[in-house]
Amino acid sequence: MNKVSQALLEILNEKYCRKNFIVPIYEDKKKIILYSANDDELLNYNIKELTEKDIEFIKKSKDIIIKEIESLFEKKLDDKILAQIKNLYNEDIVIDDLEDESKDSPVAKVLNYILNFSIEKDASDIHIENLEDSVLVRVRIDGSLHELSKFPKNLYPYLITRIKVMAKLDIAEKRLPQDGRFSFNFRGRNIDIRVATSPTAYGEKIVFRILDVGRVDYSPEGIGLSGENLKKILKVISQPQGLVLISGPTSSGKTSTLYTILKYIQNSQINIMTIEDPIEYKIAGINQVEVNENTGLSFERGLKSILRMDPDKIMIGEIRNKETAHIAVSASISGHTVFSTIHTENSPAVVGRLIDMGIEPYLVSAGLIGVISQRLIRKLCPHCKEKEISNNPFFKGKEIYKKRGCPKCNGGYKGRIAVFEIMIVDETLKEMISEKKSIGKIKNYAISQGMKTLASEILSLVENGQTSMEEYYRNINTIGEI
Incomplete structure (x- = not known):
């Protein structure tokens, strides 16, 4: 139904509807029909006075009303964006308007709507893409891209100029990438x-990475570390020297784990220094250095400088090449604890990756003390997940859950949970690395010593009803298992 005007929603706004457990579902010139959880004569009278129309209530449960509210106001937000763009289409805009910081400028309003929608939905990225005949905006929520809107092609020059002004980029440069x-x-x-x-x-494509550090809890519990996993990590990071690497693809939570470790070990008796690109979260008492290629401050140059600053603990944002890897390993065997990230499928594969980068096996063996591989797994929406009897070999005949989809999740998943694969490099494992044993043998030994693989951790989430077999199979090819 939901045949209601924007004017009515300005009066009966989302806050008012949630407070009173009502939602308008129909409107004409004389009457408004609303779902309501209560028979409230005073509320009926107040709405009638506000709208100057007859009011009819239909009794519904609070759960149904909340779903209708979320569905209605999410749709109307998108309608607002489109209406704003239609206005833009007919306006004459000059460059001076784009450099105006006023929040009331047409381009600023459109951009604000996009940003506000994305942040409210906990999106991690926004993609603004120049197509042949339109502009496509997509947002990444819980690891997957969702289409927000398609805009008229003529919007793009105005929008990209506004963004470049805000990000202090060269407005005239369209042939080269910019950051x-x-x-x-x-x-x-x-x-x-x-x-x-x-x-x-x-034309140019734009991607926003949203860093909402105020919503991240950089504590072990906040990132999902507890029980045996927490004990293992605390054992590794308490060692006086060595290399600790966090492995996983982009947007798997590696940086959050790094910051959590730094906050945990930080105290007034040690000197912690970092080299990052960029600094995502400032931590009191830690000396953080930001890479700036424009001034010649690269990871390698910054890292060499840090080693002259008497550090006890060093954090490197990412090991990207042989030089960074060599400096990190050398520092880890000369009295420093070094923390960094690296891109591999799983924890044992980190050994092979370092060797492929040109680090000799005996140096990897001497420096590496622990590896944490991780993924962010989509959680089933608690409001709509459905039970099923599984035919899957892992849970044949058992009751598990699958996705459904509802207004609260728009697809069956809501939020993500971290899973960890923690490999402690003990003396036996160091010998195996020095002797150039295969990654398969290294993995089997680590499992025999208590390492839980990413695959087994995801299956535990399926068994507990937190995620689905669909999500297991979506991730399985990225963790080096079949």
């Missing part, structure tokens, strides 16, 4: 936006 950033306040939280542009066949 920048800007910040703004959203409901009392400071939001940092990293901006990347890239030339494509139909």
